[in-house]
Amino acid sequence: MAVVGLLVCAAGPVRADQDLVVKKNCLACHQIDKRKYGPNFKEIAAKYADKKNAVDVLAKKIRQGGTGVWGADVMPPQPQVSAAEARTLATYVLSLK
Ligand code: HEC
Numbered sequence: 001m002a003v004v005g006l007l008v009c010a011a012g013p014v015r016a017d018q019d020l021v022v023k024k025n026c027l028a029c030h031q032i033d034k035r036k037y038g039p040n041f042k043e044i045a046a047k048y049a050d051k052k053n054a055v056d057v058l059a060k061k062i063r064q065g066g067t068g069v070w071g072a073d074v075m076p077p078q079p080q081v082s083a084a085e086a087r088t089l090a091t092y093v094l095s096l097k
Pocket of ligand 1: 021026027030058070071076090
């Protein structure tokens, strides 16, 4: 997949958290810097850059899904993601700003 190739080039070996985004199928709807179905990870990082508790808010949303923040599209719940993994994913997304 092109996104994965780009990550490898940009950041050297794939880190565990980047790997998780692939494994948990997040890239089915998200890309790092382009709109796909959901908002891209860089715009999410920018939006939450100054927010307190951003990791908690995003980790909860990642597991439970939701709608209305970025438009009418719905992010379905992701039960394959554990609470700890959700925090890792949220931290990773926020690091992309
Ligand atoms: C079926 C498509 C789909 C999948 C799969 C998906 N997302 Fe989403 N995601 C969305 C949509 C649509 C939104 C925008 C929701 C909104 O506007 O509230 C979103 C929003 C988000 C947000 C921003 C939340 C907010 O409230 O601003 C984060 C972070 C996120 N997704 C991370 C992930 C991660 C990590 C995964 C993999 C575990 C994932 N998504 C899988 C569709 C998806």
